[in-house]
Amino acid sequence: MALRACGLIIFRRRLIPTVDKPAIEFLLLQASDGIHHWTPPKGHVEPGENDLETALRETQEEAGIAAGQLTVIEGFRMELNYVARKKPKTVIYWLAEVKDYDVEIRLSQEHQAYRWLGLDEACQLAQFKEMQAALQKGHQFLCSSAS
Template sequence: MSPTRAAGLVIYRYTNQVIQFLMLQTSYGAHHWTPPKGHVDPGESDWVTALRETQEEAGFTAEDLEIYKTISKSLHYEVNGKPKEVVYWLAKLKIPEQKVTLSDEHQDLKWLPLHQAQEISGFEDMKNLLADFHEEASKMI
C-alpha cells in the first residue's frame, strides 16, 4: 500500500531576537497542532501542494516567505492504520508582523519558540523536525 502524501511549510519568524514557529490548531478531530500542510492532489507535486496549502490555511503566498527549498524533511507515520508521508520545507516569514489568515480547517494559531512548539505538537517526530529546522534557521539570522 503506497502512503498517503501530504506537504507543507514549517514557517518561522524572527522577532525580539527569538525564532518562533507558526502552529495551527485543527478545528476537527483531536484539535492537534501542526504547521500548515495538506494532502497532495492527483497530478500535483509536493512543492505545489505545500505552497497551496500554506496559502489556504495561513493566507501566506510564496511572495510573503523566504522558502529554503534545500531544507526539507519527511515524516512517516500511520493514520487509521494507513501509511502517511508528509514532506515539509523550512520558510521564513519576510515581515514578522504579517497577519495570519486562518481557514475554517483551523480554530487557533500560535507563534511559539522551539520548546513550546515542540510541546504542543505532541509527536516525537515533529519535535525532532522542529529542532532540526530551528538549528537551520539559527544559521540564517
C-alpha cells in the same frame, strides 16, 4: 500505499532577540477536528502538483499566507513517516520564513487557532515525536546556517 502530504514549517525571527527567548518563532495551527492537534500548514498532493507547490498552496489555503509573502529556505527538506487514522502517511516539510514579521494569519475552517512559538513551546504543543523532531531539526538548521 502511504498517503502523501506536504507543508511548510513557517517561522519568523523576533525583532529584538532577548537572552532568555530564542530569536526564532514557529507558526503552528490547531486542527478543528479530531484531537485538535497542532501542526504547521500541510495537506495532500493534488494531481499535477509537485510537492513544493502543494506546500505553498496548502499554506495559502490554511493560513492565508501567499507564496510571495514567504522565503523558502534552501537546503532543508524533511520527510516524516507515521500512521494517521490507521493509515501510513508521509509528510514532507520545508522551512519558510515570512517576509513580514506581522503577517496577517487567516485561518480556514480546518483550523480553530494559531500561535507563534519558540522551539520549546512549539514542541510541547506539537505532541507527536515526529513533528517535534522536525521542529528541532529545522531550528538546528537555521541556527547553524546563521553562524
